[in-house]
Amino acid sequence: MSVEKVEALVVGGGQAGIAMSEHLSGHGIQHLVVERDRIAERWRTARWDSLVTNGPAWHDRFPGMEFSSDPDGFPGKDEVADYFVAYAQKIAAPIRCGVEVTEVTRNAGRPGFRVKTSAGMIEADYVIAATGAFQNPVIPDLVPKGAGIEQIHSSEYRNPAQLRDGAVLVVGAGSSGVQIADELQDSGRRVFLSVGPHGRPPRRYRGQDFCWWLGVLNKWDAEAVPGVEHTTIAVSGAKGGETVDLRRFAAKGMILLGRTEAFRDGRLIFADDLARNLAKGDADYLALLDEADAYVARNGLDLPEEPEARNILPDPKCVSEPILELDLAEAGITSIIWATGYSTEYGWLKVNALDENGRPRHQRGVSSEPGIYFLGLPWQTRRGSSFIWGVWHDARYLADHIAKQRAYLAYRPAALRSTS
DSSP states (O other): OOOEEEEEEEEOOSHHHHHHHHHHHHTTOOEEEEESSSTTHHHHHSSOTTOBOSSOTTTSSOTTOOOSSOTTSOOBHHHHHHHHHHHHHHTTOOEEESOOEEEEEEOSSSSSEEEEETTEEEEEEEEEEOOOSOOEEOOOSOSOGGGSOEEEEGGGOOOGGGSOSSEEEEEOOSHHHHHHHHHHHHTTOOEEEEOOSEEOOOSEETTEEHHHHHHHTTOTTOOOOTTOOOOEEOOOOGGGOOOOOHHHHHHTTOEEEOOEEEEETTEEEEOSOHHHHHHHHHHHHHHHHHHHHHHHHHHTOOOOOOGGGGOOOOOOHHHHSOOOEEEHHHHTEEEEEEOOOEEOOOTTBOSSOBOTTSOBOEETTEESSTTEEEOSOTTSSSGGGGSHHHHHHHHHHHHHHHHHHHHHHHOOOHHHHHHO
């Protein structure tokens, strides 16, 4: 059987793989991108119908091409997928769809890797795992399947009509959880929202989007701190973009709960941390306003004052008198949506690039196995890594690293050249 040979193989044809292809081409590195489905498949089929980007179009894009829509608007999921298809065409990315990688092993006694795929064997000097971190939806093993409750992950949610009649519990107050809960409440559903630790930046402040503020305040380049858990942020581009305020949700009838901890005899148990989680979110929110005001004053910017942004609604009853146990049947809850994140899946990497838990062992995407790279991980190099523009910059770093490595490997001292 013939073996195809490439210098670099990129696994994954989403935003990370396309960004990687652009930068590899910039260095003249011959490469191939393989994608098991279609380009940007997850944007099309692993998102809810009404999803839009969390950042405006002027920000959530690659530097080489703008969205065709309003730059201050928030593109929908299909528009984002179409954008990546067009971008791949623009840069002539060598993407081969319908090809799944099943195993990567190191060559014995010589450089490079052998890659088993659904379309045959490929050999590559470098392999870039551009599949990202959002691979396996995580649903905690709390509520048994026989409890009579419909349970889905947020990646399976599409719209309110798909759910059974009755109330809905959404677990998780990150961007996905709060947006889904808000949509369900607007559809007329009774909604319960389980809230863990979270940040909640202002959507806009003094006329500028929070993406702009994080840029000028140099927060996008904040690096991950080893051993420190980074909390999710609740931000939304829905409805033209508005600040997420859980107290406002509660004022419209949503029931807020603490972090979901256990299930016993038809009852869910919640931590007594709701007020604390909300207060921490408020503190982060107000701290950003303080930094923004200081930046305006220091630089003499002509941005309108917005004192009303500091108004915090009073705690609703569900916060002042928290519900610590909830009988699902009595509450009329027929569905639970778990907005509880994802785990990685790199079982196909049979090389020394993963820790004992199967997570990437890397520094800024450069793995512990020379020649293996990771791309698309949250906080891979900075806070902005999980955003569309952030993965583009991370890809440039990896392509630069590969170019440096191939230059080292190509160099031969004069003494060695004369004996060859």
